[in-house]
Amino acid sequence: MAPVKVASVQAASVAYDLHASVAKLLPLVKEAAQAGARLAVFPEAYLGAYPRHLDFKIGARTDENREWFSRYVKAAVKIPDGAEGVAWLSANEEDIGEDGDFWAFQQLCKAARDNKINLSVGIIERSLVGATLWCSNVLISDGGVLLSKHRKLQPTAAERIVWSQGHVTNEPGLPNSGLAHTDNLAVAPTSIGKIGGLICWENFMPLARYALYQKGVEIYTAPTADGRPTWTPLLQSIAQEGRCFVVSANQYHGTTDFPSDYPANISRAGGAKEDVWCRGGSSIVDPLGNILAGPLWDKEGILYADIDIDTIIGAKLDFDPVGHYARSDILSLQIKQ
Template sequence: MAKQHKRLAAAQVESVWLDLAGGVEKTKQLIKEAKAQGADVLGLPELWLPGYPWYLWTLPYGATVPYTLQYQANSMACDGPEMAAIQAACAEASLTLSFGFSEKRGESLYMSNAIITADGKLASLRRKWKPTGLERVIFGEAHSSDDCFHNVVDVTSVGKLGNLQCWEHLLPLLKYNTFLQNEDVHISSWPPIFPHGGLEHYGMSYQGIKSIAATYAMEGQSFTAMSTGLVSAEGAKKIGLDYALTGGSPPPGSFALPPGGGYATIFGPDGRQLTKDLDPAKEGFVFADIDRTLTSLAKQLADPVGHYARPDLVTLSVKGSKAAPLPTKVAHEGKDIDAASKSSDDTLFVQ
């Protein structure tokens, strides 16, 4: 008998630090494990491959150079054999996967996310709008709307699946652009996250990030899988978090406090938490059924792109031909024209 609902999985897992080949093999194994536990959709963390570059936040620039050279060498091309291997694993398991990776294009790096459907198709490839803080030392930003705003795809029997990375969830216009694409399921991808230490921005802590993800679910009425990385004591030594080098204690104001960082959670379309927390220092998955009845109940009261919107008063303007997620025609200088016929430099006005 077929399952009544598709099953969503969020992961808290440790990257194979600075090792692309090892990371691809672990990805293939996680796909098998999640599928064996009944998952139809799996979300993996931001920069899952080859791991989040913590050293940018903890070391002086000169000390980061050897790490960055290794990081660059283990970043992934979007059309290379590593991506093909992950696509094949998704097809073999019949599982849809969203995962973050450091995309290498020439000698430049981008914080990218891929969605691969259960037939092995690379359905979405997008870059982070703008790297946050010290991430900008090594990563470029999205170049156009086509590699940033087109972030929701139709997944057979699941619905519309989208993704944002980390603090992109604090950008109201980017979130609204995502809502406009009628997203049903959202992968909220994060690096390892830790309890608030008292000095850092609250939005960098587990407590703040959990609130951000729950609010996203409530605002967009989407099932929201918050997937995070994890750092073991051994892994900390490989990525610039070995505080033994500074006397055994983290520097004042540190917001990375390994071992730990795993806080996978799934929220329902009204913002409620549907899963129980795991041990933050242990790898694992959390699961929830995608029951569309819960979506309908949430949208009855507050649909921000439907009956709860006021497009006669407020609209969103987005650059680029792929950025018009709903209408086939747009208003431009008083005339209706086909969205597909507009150049990427024009502005689209959408609800």
């Protein structure tokens, strides 16, 4: 396979405003595609918002808490049942207006198809009935087909108050979908290689990482909300451990990316209006742990790197996590179905 260009998009969403966030995403997708990228990776919770500083207290809920949760749910993305692996957009393109349940999902599929680029996008996903939320990541092919949807297995710390846990895997596949099942730890074949990934601190979960290695991941996506310098060494470790390319994207955001009446903005009244809440730190790493692009700090921007999937085989000369280093005679990983 010839080398391809991939992009890590470091940009803030328009928090709690789904339509405005989609409107910001679309030109970024076009920019990456026009630069020659075949894959664009967007940050964790890009559509919906990462609810930084939202003060849901354990053991106490106020009317204000409930109002902000309601706004958060309304800004979340609904994904149609059975959309994975099928030409959902072609069958529904003319049926969904801006007020439709699946409008945002439709826009992602159209952006990927129209720009001929694979898209990895962090979303806040809403249940089709009720108001359950998941921190999810969708992978959409350059033909506009949803290849996988991953729900974060274990939200971290206060995330657990507003995000539900993702179940491991394996719901029955739909007839004629080409998929035996839907997989919450999927590694999907694409036009540029096998793509899979985990969200933020899931990447500290050794068994979850190994599940992706076992499935042959070649391009590992790691969208995050962790804006600390300690994030980059983790990406280098994953790249070396999995012998894969790692593309990580984070938001660079602060007070002005959130509504003016957002609780954290109000509590900082009189302070610096441009307070930075996340510095970014997006980067792209090769299978030997070398940083190809980034980390990008303290501004929005798009990182690019040319990657060659064929080099992965050579990188496994001295270490193959699911081959001669797996020691399957004494160690094994069982994923519950």
